[in-house]
Amino acid sequence: MTKSKAKISIVVDEPKGFCPIGERVGNQNKNERKIPVISCEGACIRGEIARLAAHLVAKEEPYRRSCHGEMFTVPTSAIAGWMKEAPKVVVIDGCFLHCHGRILKNLTNEDKIAQFDALSVYKKYTDIFDIDDIPEEDRKRVARQVADKVLADLKQGKAAEEPAAACGCGGCSE
Numbered sequence: 001m002t003k004s005k006a007k008i009s010i011v012v013d014e015p016k017g018f019c020p021i022g023e024r025v026g027n028q029n030k031n032e033r034k035i036p037v038i039s040c041e042g043a044c045i046r047g048e049i050a051r052l053a054a055h056l057v058a059k060e061e062p063y064r065r066s067c068h069g070e071m072f073t074v075p076t077s078a079i080a081g082w083m084k085e086a087p088k089v090v091v092i093d094g095c096f097l098h099c100h101g102r103i104l105k106n107l108t109n110e111d112k113i114a115q116f117d118a119l120s121v122y123k124k125y126t127d128i129f130d131i132d133d134i135p136e137e138d139r140k141r142v143a144r145q146v147a148d149k150v151l152a153d154l155k156q157g158k159a160a161e162e163p164a165a166a167c168g169c170g171g172c173s174e
């Protein structure tokens, strides 16, 4: 498969205000020099596991959970300011498509993005879409597995350099 560098774009209406708690948390985390963590927030089980893993990583120092929505669509928000100024940003995408990693690298310095593909860690559930088709305990266990791998890689200074091309069958993500 040939890797394409072509760009696609979307148009976003200007925001009509700011999220009060987002402003407080964004400014606090920027002042405390925390490292923002986002996930792709995808609606399927892959997005859910990435989301849960991001929560777990963000519990550890010096990481904190950030908001992709404000980063992408409220560019003058405190959350966006924090993410733009942070020396590193962690993105846990649900699968090889790297939906948020592909957006983020066009909004901030690509070199500081530590990008992860959660599916490549646990390698299953590829024929399932609905989150509820996987028991909650299993979702939590797999998310812990992903978070532990992300934290270990971050500690060693490792992260996905380039999204891998794959078909999503699970075999390709190995």
Ligand code: SF4
Pocket (backbone or CB within 6 Å): 040, 041, 042, 043, 044, 046, 047, 093, 094, 095, 096, 097, 098, 099, 100
């Ligand atoms: S990275 Fe995968 S799981 Fe996440 S939103 Fe994109 S397609 Fe869905």
